[in-house]
Amino acid sequence: MVKQWHAEALKYEDDLLTDLKEMLAIKSVRDDDAATTDAPLGPGPKEALLKFEEFAKRDGFRVGNYKNLVAYAELGPEDAEETVAIIGHLDVMPEGDGWTKDPWTPVIEDGRLYARGSSDDKGPTFTAYYALKMIKDLGLKLNRKLVLVVGIDEESDWTGMDEFFAEYGEPTMGFSPDAEFPIINGEKGNVSIVTRFAGTQDGALKLVSFTAGQRPNMVPGVAKAVVETVDADALVAAMNNYLATESRVKGEADVVDNQVTVTFYGKQVHGAMPETGENAGTYLANFLQEQDFGGNAQGFLTFLGAQLHDDTVAAKIGAKTHDDLMHDLSMNVGIQRFVDGEDGFVNANFRYPQNTTAQEIEDHVAASLPAGFEATAKAEGHAQVPHYVPGDDPLVQTLLQVYRDQTGLPAAEQVIGGGTFGRLLKRGVAFGAMFEGVPDTMHQADEFYPVADLTRAMAIFGQAMYELANV
Numbered sequence: 001m002v003k004q005w006h007a008e009a010l011k012y013e014d015d016l017l018t019d020l021k022e023m024l025a026i027k028s029v030r031d032d033d034a035a036t037t038d039a040p041l042g043p044g045p046k047e048a049l050l051k052f053e054e055f056a057k058r059d060g061f062r063v064g065n066y067k068n069l070v071a072y073a074e075l076g077p078e079d080a081e082e083t084v085a086i087i088g089h090l091d092v093m094p095e096g097d098g099w100t101k102d103p104w105t106p107v108i109e110d111g112r113l114y115a116r117g118s119s120d121d122k123g124p125t126f127t128a129y130y131a132l133k134m135i136k137d138l139g140l141k142l143n144r145k146l147v148l149v150v151g152i153d154e155e156s157d158w159t160g161m162d163e164f165f166a167e168y169g170e171p172t173m174g175f176s177p178d179a180e181f182p183i184i185n186g187e188k189g190n191v192s193i194v195t196r197f198a199g200t201q202d203g204a205l206k207l208v209s210f211t212a213g214q215r216p217n218m219v220p221g222v223a224k225a226v227v228e229t230v231d232a233d234a235l236v237a238a239m240n241n242y243l244a245t246e247s248r249v250k251g252e253a254d255v256v257d258n259q260v261t262v263t264f265y266g267k268q269v270h271g272a273m274p275e276t277g278e279n280a281g282t283y284l285a286n287f288l289q290e291q292d293f294g295g296n297a298q299g300f301l302t303f304l305g306a307q308l309h310d311d312t313v314a315a316k317i318g319a320k321t322h323d324d325l326m327h328d329l330s331m332n333v334g335i336q337r338f339v340d341g342e343d344g345f346v347n348a349n350f351r352y353p354q355n356t357t358a359q360e361i362e363d364h365v366a367a368s369l370p371a372g373f374e375a376t377a378k379a380e381g382h383a384q385v386p387h388y389v390p391g392d393d394p395l396v397q398t399l400l401q402v403y404r405d406q407t408g409l410p411a412a413e414q415v416i417g418g419g420t421f422g423r424l425l426k427r428g429v430a431f432g433a434m435f436e437g438v439p440d441t442m443h444q445a446d447e448f449y450p451v452a453d454l455t456r457a458m459a460i461f462g463q464a465m466y467e468l469a470n471v
Contacts, residue, residue, distance in 0.1 A: 002405045002463070008138065009458040012130050016454060017113070019055055020126045023048060024106040024115040028091050030156050038068060041091070041159060045152035048090040048122075052129075052150055059133055066167065069160030072149045075132055076142035076469060083145040084468045085174030086132070086461070087421035087428070088125030089154035092117040094214050096268050097222050098445035112448040120442035123449040124177035124433035124457065125150060131461035144172065144469040154178070154421060155215065161424055173395045173468065176422035177461065179430035180440075182403040185396050186415030187423050187430070188326050188351040190384035191358040192216045192334070193365045195303070195346045197373045199339050203294030205229045208259065209339050210288075210300070212281025216334035216349040218443050219277035221268030223284040223336070227260045227291075235260050235291065242287045249283045262288070270443040271332035271349050272418035274312040281336040282309035299370035300338050304346055307368050308333050314350065319364035326353030326386060326415045329361075347378075351417035354386045387423035388415070394471060399431050402464045406456070409436075431464065433457040 031042030039046040049071050056063045061073035095103040095116050103116040113123065125148075132148050153159040165171075201207060205227055212223035229235050232255045239262055243251050251264040264287075266280030285305030293301060306316075313320045314331040321329045335347040350361050362377045369375060389396055391413040400411045422428040433449075434440060435456065441447040 005406065005463045006455065006459040008134055009131075009455040009462065012134060012458065013455050016126060016130045016458070017451070020113075020123060021106040023051055023090065023122050023126060024117055025104055026051060027104050028117070028152065029094050030091060030153060040067070040069060041153055045091050049150065049152050052090060055129070060136070061132075066164045067160060069153070070149060070151050070164040072147050073129070073132065074145060074147045075136050076145040078145070080143070080145040082172040083147055083169070084465065085147050085149055085171035085425065086128050086465065087149045087151070087174060087176045087424060088128060088178060089121045089151045089421065090125065091152045091155050092120070092122070093155050093218060093443050096214065096218065096443070096445060098268065100446055103447070108451060111451050113451050114446060114448045116447055118447055118449040119434060120447065121154065121178045123454065127433055127454050127457045128177045128461045131458045131465060134458065134462050135466055140466055142466075142469040146465055146469050147171065151421060155217065161421065165424060171425055173427040174422070174425050175399065175429050175431035175464070176420040177431060177433045177457070178420040178422070179416060179418060179432070180434040181432045181436065181460070182409070182411030183396060183399050183413060184416050184420070184422070184430035185391060185413045186326060186388040187386065187419055188353055188415070188417045189358065189386040190349070190351055190419045191361060192347050192349045192378045193362050193375050194378050195348070195365065195369060195373055195375045197296045197300060197344055199296060199342045199344050201293060201295035201297035201340065203298060204292040205235070207288070207293055207297040207301070207338055207340065210285070211337060212284065213333075213335040213347070215271070216347050217271035217332065218334055219267070219269045219271055219274050219279050219332055220281045220334065220336070221266050221277075223264045223266070223280035225262045225284055225288060227262065227288070228258055229260060230258060232258065232260050238291065239287060246283065248278045249280060268444055270418065270440070271334055272330070272351055272416065274330055274332040279309075279333055282333055285309065285336070296344075296370070296372060297338065299373060300344060300346070303368070303370060303373070304333065304336060308346070308348060314364070317364050317368040319350070319361050321353060321356045323353040323355040325388070329353060329356065330417050352386070354388075384419050384423065389427055389429050393427060395427050395468070396429060398467055398471060399429065399464055402460060402467060406460045406463060432460060
């Protein structure tokens with residue numbers, strides 16, 4: 001039935017695109033300032049969750065909602081002893097900078113569907129939803145229950161997911177369509193180390209403010225500092241000299257009286273792969289730390305611009321490590337803040353292999369800090385220690401074989417630095433939906449997903465769900 005899966009998927013392409021575009025138009029970014037009891041993560045995520053429920057009820061699934069944080073659609077025998085879960089998410093990252101299109105108006109150009117969330121993770125989640133719908137419409141017999149679960153806080157703290165599964169019961173196995181094919185059966189640990197300090201200073205130059213980054217898991221593409229100085233021309237000249245020798249970032253300065261606003265532009269990418277981006281904030285600090293600041297302003301700039309700059313494996317602070325299964329530790333300096341006279345912070349997000357711990361990483365950061373600075377660990381979302389499902393597990397073997405069946409390509413297990421909802425389950429992996437050779441635009445400007453890959457992935461998901469439900 002290998003070819004039939006794709007033939008069936010093609011019948012749903014128009015309906016899938018219609019529903020997906022409606023979902024992509026919802027700005028489902030977490031907004032704590034607008035949160036209410038009824039919308040605990042803000043109105044956008046709630047709207048997306050209720051829209052999913054609307055579609056699932058329309059299509060005749062058994063539907064549930066957990067505190068407007070998690071929703072699900074079920075198929076198969078209600079009294080089944082075993083359950084296969086597919087876990088996606090409908091929340092998205094802030095749009096960030098550099099878009100050439102409206103991130104909240106889905107558009108298809110040159111076979112690509114552009115919008116925030118098209119590849120992370122609304123596109124893959126709705127592809128999985130339509131695979132479930134295809135199985136339902138075909139009336140296929142299922143021995144296990146299938147449940148598609150959607151959360152609305154994957155990009156931040158995974159709010160509600162542990163509590164939902166504690167109430168629902170842990171599924172037997174499952175996957176998250178929130179990464180790449182052929183499979184991700186290992187995920188590094190994930191922790192953010194937050195360094196805090198008072199905004200003091202006593203140098204010839206005054207750092208009025210410094211801002212870079214929006215989320216721990218995004219490499220900052222733009223950084224801005226406001227500097228008060230008696231010689232604005234000298235600071236601008238120094239900036240131009242720095243940029244003349246540093247081609248990986250661009251910058252500009254705006255002078256108003258005795259204040260200079262310096263803006264640097266790098267390359268925003270997913271924080272799980274910081275080596276593929278250019279951190280505008282650490283570059284800006286690298287430039288400014290050579291100027292005549294003082295107090296904690298100088299400490300902040302030196303820590304950020306020297307010890308954390310241009311070092312995505314954290315070698316300078318002594319945290320670098322590697323193991324044969326999960327490879328290198330990675331570090332993304334995601335959020336950077338300084339305001340004169342106020343408390344400031346640096347949030348460095350680490351993805352780490354099995355041979356270290358969050359506490360060891362925190363100790364390395366703390367040992368590298370200037371006097372008066374403090375570091376504490378903050379688990380981003382679910383307590384994300386390293387997660388691994390062995391390659392010989394029937395779940396892994398079934399999914400790899402389905403991928404081979406549908407694509408004719410070789411497939412093997414792999415480990416990533418990214419964290420997905422797959423790790424919520426003891427026997428949980430990430431499976432799709434990005435194909436090899438497709439540029440990864442997750443968390444980036446002009447995010448897209450190829451339209452043709454929607455039906456390719458839908459066929460793979462359909463066969464995978466069916467086989468896992470009947471193994």
